[in-house]
Amino acid sequence: MDHLKPTSANSPPLTPLTFLDRAATVYGDSTSIIYNHTTYTWSQTHKRCLQLASSLAGIGIRRNDVVSVLAFNIPAMYELQFAVPMAGAVLNNLNTRLDARTISVMLRHSESKLLFVDSHLQALAHDAVSRFPPEITPPVVVLIKDYNCLLNDDVGIVTTSYEDLVKKGNKNNSLSNDDVGFEIVTTSYENLVKKGDANFRWVRPVNEWDPITLNYTSGTTSSPKGVVHSHRAIFILALDSLIDWSVPKKPVFLWTLPMFHSNGWGFTWGMAAVGGTNICLHKFTAGDVFTAVNRHHVTHMCGAPVVLNMIANSPNAKPLHNPVHFLTGGAPPPAAVVLRTESLGFIVSHGYGMTEVAGVVVSCAWKEEWNRLPVTEKASLKARQGVRTLGLTEVNVLDTESGLGVKRDGLTQGEIVLKGACLMLGYLKDPRATAMCMREDGWLYTGDVGVIHPDGYLEIKDRLKDVIITGGENVSSVEVESVLYCNPAVNEAAVVARPDKFWGETPCVFVSLMDGKDGGGSSDEILKFCRERLPHYMVPKTVVFMAELPKTATGKIMKSTLREMAKNMPPSMGNSRM
Amino acid sequence: MDHLKPTSANSPPLTPLTFLDRAATVYGDSTSIIYNHTTYTWSQTHKRCLQLASSLAGIGIRRNDVVSVLAFNIPAMYELQFAVPMAGAVLNNLNTRLDARTISVMLRHSESKLLFVDSHLQALAHDAVSRFPPEITPPVVVLIKDYNCLLNDDVGIVTTSYEDLVKKGNKNNSLSNDDVGFEIVTTSYENLVKKGDANFRWVRPVNEWDPITLNYTSGTTSSPKGVVHSHRAIFILALDSLIDWSVPKKPVFLWTLPMFHSNGWGFTWGMAAVGGTNICLHKFTAGDVFTAVNRHHVTHMCGAPVVLNMIANSPNAKPLHNPVHFLTGGAPPPAAVVLRTESLGFIVSHGYGMTEVAGVVVSCAWKEEWNRLPVTEKASLKARQGVRTLGLTEVNVLDTESGLGVKRDGLTQGEIVLKGACLMLGYLKDPRATAMCMREDGWLYTGDVGVIHPDGYLEIKDRLKDVIITGGENVSSVEVESVLYCNPAVNEAAVVARPDKFWGETPCVFVSLMDGKDGGGSSDEILKFCRERLPHYMVPKTVVFMAELPKTATGKIMKSTLREMAKNMPPSMGNSRM
The missing domain is CATH 3.40.50.12780 (ANL, N-terminal domain)
Structure with missing residues (x-):
């Protein structure tokens, strides 16, 4: 049997992008997206994604370039899950709950070329981009305008090349922080859609192991890690999840799960596979x-x-x-x-x-x-x-x-x-x-x-890694601890999960202070210090001061003991001193 | 992104065989197979397949050996779809409607090592094996006894090696054709199941492109072609078909489609994926x-x-x-x-x-x-x-x-x-x-x-290839024609489809006879000639004699004209002379 090898006919790369072409044929007249008063059919979504992908390719986005998105569950967010990889690029969804500093780190780490931004997150995006040192080119920011204003949305300047966008973007992208109301975009999302070619032949992966997404995760270390997935993995995952959950044809799917969470657990693409209707909600x-x-x-x-x-x-x-x-x-x-x-x-x-x-x-x-x-x-x-x-x-x-x-x-x-x-x-x-x-x-x-x-x-x-899961978000205790350890007043810090009726868990920090600093370290100061350096959801909800943290014989902090303490705290207990 | 390559964790070979392990966990107590008074659960089917695979490996069946099956839709047929590839072998389902000559050709072409035979097809299998020339070792025949007699089925001799089976098989496998009631098996299917190890670690494919099945098809040429599929292709097809048909969990699937037809269009494995109940029917x-x-x-x-x-x-x-x-x-x-x-x-x-x-x-x-x-x-x-x-x-x-x-x-x-x-x-x-x-x-x-x-x-x-589809079976006109052309009385022959209310289509042959043989070629003689050389379903149902077949300017027989004629024949019309 050894003479039988893969051929070009039986080994085209597996990719979830083929779902969309098919949806346009099978579900063309069915509703793809509903968001307030905006409604699309699958043939419209197909066309819009092709147009957007064509515009991305047209301005110079190339295979394996990273394109980032910072958006709530709005139609553009859904479309970008297809359009970005259809231009050959790698889709980088950003967690909207992150702080500007972290987003900035991710944008730099990924060398992101473009950043699509929900109009409601414009200030956050600006803050993130403005943190770039002058010698590094930040991504060009493209604004997704509010869907209520879409009718008047053809005033943006359409540029012809990425370099052009960078140039114009940088010019406007003044680094002065007090320039809050400024215009950071040179073109808008809708303009890119409108000016694109609906007959664009989307960029198929050369190999099914080619990257399709880049999703940052809070890991065990203080710097976020960029998880890269292949077209193949996403194809298998998307079909697998449909079967596992027995999703029928034409479901009506309500987007309460943020699409930035593992691309909505693969159901962003999965809905195209079964011709579902995506009900989008902002907050x-x-x-x-x-x-x-x-x-x-x-x-x-x-x-x-x-x-x-x-x-x-x-x-x-x-x-x-x-x-x-x-x-x-x-x-x-x-x-x-x-x-x-x-x-x-x-x-x-x-x-x-x-x-x-x-x-x-x-x-x-x-x-x-x-x-x-x-x-x-x-x-x-x-x-x-x-x-x-x-x-x-x-x-x-x-x-x-x-x-x-x-x-x-x-x-x-x-x-x-x-x-x-x-x-x-x-x-x-x-x-x-x-x-x-x-x-x-x-x-x-x-x-x-x-x-x-x-x-x-x-x-x-x-x-094992002491991750705290709060409201569906993973918080690495090590990451929070590493910030606390930057505070000169802090001697030792350990963050564990405290059960919470609403959030599931919240971060609870046990702190011992430096000699002589006992009076100086109030819980408010500790929290303020964290807030300035961490996204809101990572900031501890409880601070407990101890003279010394419990340790094993080898000097390792006994997190299991602290976890037990956090677990048994009365609900009324806030920040305290022990 | 180029540094990211497949690793052993993310690239284990895709194979439908993993469905069965999972079915034993998720659907262990659910019914897997019902056949008359025989019923199995998924945990029993899992165990029986592991045992059978272990016996196959134990007697010396090795990776990429071909194991053939000639059986109706009985439980053993279903189990073999898993057990044969779980031993690392390539599963070769044979069409039960074929004649002994064709089956013999396939067994030789595939170098099949073992042939599992439904008790009702014993004579056909014997005929096929007895056609092997003495210098070629035929496959060892293993009998699947009638399910009504299973209780008394522990009298078979269990041998310890494939060589042993071949030796004993050949000894019994007397080539004399009149020895009809003889014993061609040295062990039985149930014995192989019983003596196997339920804790066997089944043989995973080394590569997802490794072969899993070999299915012969009537092609455009006179010799059948052996279609080889990979584990990967079957994994994708099986999941794909479940989604396309929106098959829910725990369906009850009635096997009217022969499992030898493309392994029941992949639903043999598909039923394990969703924990279905397979209702088996013989005829x-x-x-x-x-x-x-x-x-x-x-x-x-x-x-x-x-x-x-x-x-x-x-x-x-x-x-x-x-x-x-x-x-x-x-x-x-x-x-x-x-x-x-x-x-x-x-x-x-x-x-x-x-x-x-x-x-x-x-x-x-x-x-x-x-x-x-x-x-x-x-x-x-x-x-x-x-x-x-x-x-x-x-x-x-x-x-x-x-x-x-x-x-x-x-x-x-x-x-x-x-x-x-x-x-x-x-x-x-x-x-x-x-x-x-x-x-x-x-x-x-x-x-x-x-x-x-x-x-x-x-x-x-x-x-394009003038295939005639009769009762779901593909008949290659070229294949039938090549037999007709072996008849010395035949000058020209062309086979086309004739529409048929019951079969969909039947083969209809247009023949012109050799000079002076006009009287010698009766339709009965033509049909007898075909019956001796072709499986029953390929034998033309209509014979039309013509002085000369219609031809194009370049001398090519005009099949389109003949197809029109066959289409417009009155239903009452049988064999005729024009």
Whole structure:
């Protein structure tokens, strides 16, 4: 059989971009996007993405250039998930909750060429770009104007080359910080769409391992890591997630999950595959969710447990007319929240994933017979991470000492490891971190500690890396600690998760102060120090002063003890001194 | 980004075999197979496949050895779709409708090591094996005993090595043809299952391009071609088909489509992916279908239009209690048949595929708005082949002269070409045929002539290669003609399709006889000659004698004229003289 090798006919690169061409044929007249009073069909979305991709290519964006996006869940954000890679570029979605300093670091690290910015995030983008040192060219900023003003949106200057944009951009991009109301764009998003060619032949990847996305994640070190995914990984993940969640044709998908979170767990592309309708929301309350669900007959939505919690506890909560499938992940959903939302008519599924695996690759795979169990038992089964999806090749829990698989008894803990086609290519410009994560033994080490139950289902027990998950966002305790350690008043600092009814967890810091500085370190000062250096969600919500942090014999801070303390704090307890 | 390359963690080979391990965890207690009084769960099927694979490896079956199967849709046939590749071998399903001569040719061509045989096909297998010349070792035949006799099935001799089996097999495998009732097996299927190790670590492909299946197809030449598929292609095809047909979790799948037809269009593996229940049928009537549908609450089934026709015209036909999804392919379903079966409660989908693409890769992708059209218009839309599935990268219709895509006007004809990950690796030991089919321009040439409608949907109009599709089986006219040309009485012969209410089409032969042999060539003689040399379904149903066949100026037989004649023959017309 050895004479049979791949040919050009049977090995065209796998890529999710082919979903959009097909959607234009099969679902051309169906609604693709609804956002307030803006509505598109799949043939319009297809055309707009081709036009935008053509404009990007036209101004000089080349294969493997990075194009960044800082936007809420608006139509442009959805379109860019296709248009940027259709121009051959690598799509870099930025977390809108980050601070200007972090965004600036990411833009520089990725050497981003263009930055598309939601009009509501203009100031943040400006701040980030203005932090570039004069010798480094910042990305050209392209404004996505408010959708309410779109009708008057043809006044932007259309330039013909990237160099031109850089030149004009830099000129306007005055570095003086007090120039707040200035114009940082030389063209607008809608102008790029309008001037593009709808017959553009989009840039197919040369190889399916070519990069398609760059998503920054808070890692264990103080600098963020850029996770790069291939076209192949995204193709497999997107189809895999549709099957795992049994998504039918033409679902109505409500975007409560930020698209910048692993590209909406791959459902941005997945919706094109099944001709779904994307209901976009800018910012939302629980009331907005119920309104959208009823108005648009929503069938599917995703979100962190904090969104599930928001829905469950909303005064607007009313039983649904039709069931809505809710896929949650990022942290195990609390049993009480699952029960409450299911009683309203939501069908909750729970999946496990991480930026490094592009979406959900382990899921709680519900069994019919479990429906007969008592409600609390059901909820705790649903909170388990579960089994690998079809797209993942293997999952295991390895003993951290021996490296062997742990006993499947639901008790023996080890590190969760993964192997499969949805895994990242690696971290951008960080071969050391890549090799630490994806090791030579063929496993990706998640840093999560788990057990395997006798029925083969996986459950996360703890996090090796002490990541705190607050409102669906990962906060690396090490990252926060490294900032605290910059404060001259601080002697020692340790950040752990404190359980929180609303956020799931919040960062809680235990601090001992330098000799003689006891009086000088107030919790307000500590928090102010953090706020100036960290995005809002990373800033500790609780500060506890201790004379000395508990340590092991070898001098290592006993985080497990601190975690226990944080866990047992009365809800009323704020910042304190011990 | 160039530093980011595939690693062992993110590039484990894609293979559908991983579906079975997962099914044992997620669907362990659910029913996997029902066949008369035999029932298995997914954990039993998983265990039996591992045991069988372990026995195959134990007796010496090695990576890339070919293992053949000649069986109806019985549980063993289903298990072998997993067990053979789990031993690292290449699975070669044989068409049970073939004659012994053709099967013998295939076994020799593939150098098959083992042949699993359904007890009801023992005589055919014996005949095929006994045709091996003495200097060539035939495959060892392993009998799959009748499931009614399974309880007494532990009398077989279990041997320890393949060499041993060959030795014992050959000794018993007396070549005398009149030894009909003899014992050709040295061990039985159930013995191999029983003696195997359920903890066997199945043989993973080294590379996802490694071969998994070998399926013979009637091609344009007189010798059958062996289509080899990779693990990767089957993985993609299986998931793709589940999404395209919106197959939910735990469907109940009735096996009317022979599993030897492209491994049941990939649904053999697909059912493990979604934890379906496989309802096996040996041979069946329309009555059996209705009985099975009602008894087992069948949700999904596949079959050629001839099966749809059989159901539509059955006196047992009664409206269904619950809708049954019926996926048809191989030939366009006649409008009247679609209407009649849909009125009973079947939901008919239509797909297009071929052995070379592993399953359905173009499908009629129904649009909601078409439901409002008149019934006949609906049926003709449903008969179109449609649009590519998500797993196929591109499809086009090329002008045979210029090689350019035809106008999308529903009128301009060209050859249908495909590009995508589900395409075969190539033809076994036939690089010339492989290169003719998958050309350097990156397309697989299907040999089918089609048009593209203005809405982007594809429709087959004719077949370049004059293939006749009779009862879902492809008959190559060239193959039948080459047999006819061996008859000394025959001067010229041309075989074309004659429309047939039941079979869709039947082969119709136009013959001119040698000078002076006019009296000697009766239609009975011609048919007898064919029957001795061809499988039954390939034998022409109509013979027409002509003084001379119509020809073009360059001397080429005008098949189009003959096809017109065959099309316009009155139904009553049998063999005739013109």
